[in-house]
Amino acid sequence: MLRRFQRVLVVAAVSAExxxxxxxxxxxxxxxxxxxxxxxxAAVAARTTTALMTAAHEGRPYDLVVSAGIGGGxxxxxxxxxxxxxxxxxxxxxxxxxxxxxxxxxxGFASVADLGFGTSEHRPAAALVEAVAGATGGRPGTVLxxxxxxxxxxxxxxLLARCPTAAAEAMEGFGVAEAATAHAGGVDFLEIRTVxxxxxxxxxxxxxxxxxxAALTAAFGKLVP
Numbered sequence: 722m723l724r725r726f727q728r729v730l731v732v733a734a735v736s737a738e739x740x741x742x743x744x745x746x747x748x749x750x751x752x753x754x755x756x757x758x759x760x761x762x763a764a765v766a767a768r769t770t771t772a773l774m775t776a777a778h779e780g781r782p783y784d785l786v787v788s789a790g791i792g793g794g795x796x797x798x799x800x801x802x803x804x805x806x807x808x809x810x811x812x813x814x815x816x817x818x819x820x821x822x823x824x825x826x827x828x829g830f831a832s833v834a835d836l837g838f839g840t841s842e843h844r845p846a847a848a849l850v851e852a853v854a855g856a857t858g859g860r861p862g863t864v865l866x867x868x869x870x871x872x873x874x875x876x877x878x879x880l881l882a883r884c885p886t887a888a889a890e891a892m893e894g895f896g897v898a899e900a901a902t903a904h905a906g907g908v909d910f911l912e913i914r915t916v917x918x919x920x921x922x923x924x925x926x927x928x929x930x931x932x933x934x935a936a937l938t939a940a941f942g943k944l945v946p
Contacts, residue, residue: 862888
């Protein structure tokens with residue numbers, strides 16, 4: 722399915738995610754490169770921008786960028802360990818300003834878009850999301866990009882209050898999308914997440930990282946037959 726693009730850049734946060742993608746693509750997709758972009762939206766935006774500019778300068782530009790990796794799933798919205806989520810919205814969930822609450826109400830939140838300072842979300846091409854979801858068996862949904870991963874039920878509930886459609890939480894998608902859309906002429910982008918844990922109280926014993934990495938390999942194996 723990804724062969725419709727001439728050159729594809731896949732950006733993972735860490736080496737384990739890169740290796741999971743490479744297990745399905747190396748030798749079968751010579752037009753696809755996998756980059757370790759670092760953890761968090763700032764690091765990954767910088768490294769994605771560098772890769773896009775370098776490729777363009779060499780006359781071999783990328784025409785699709787994919788943020789790929791594992792993340793947390795919002796069980797309240799039916800997303801569970803082992804599931805695959807294809808982002809139809811990439812939301813910067815904690816980029817903005819906290820607003821005062823009260824004794825009875827939690828603090829509010831104003832996104833950078835609410836404050837008039839830019840955008841707080843990106844939307845990939847709907848037809849592309851639909852095609853990738855169909856090919857992988859994944860579900861389209863909103864993926865939140867955060868700088869601090871959730872470790873409490875209270876914070877999970879706050880995120881769901883801000884974004885009731887949230888399917889998954891990760892740390893890089895919005896940064897990759899920022900780099901792709903800012904690049905000269907814009908570049909198509911996607912985010913693919915496989916779920917290793919439930920968003921909520923931090924319980925490492927319940928994490929299923931090998932299962933999520935295997936699901937990531939399986940997803941890319943269906944995209945580059």
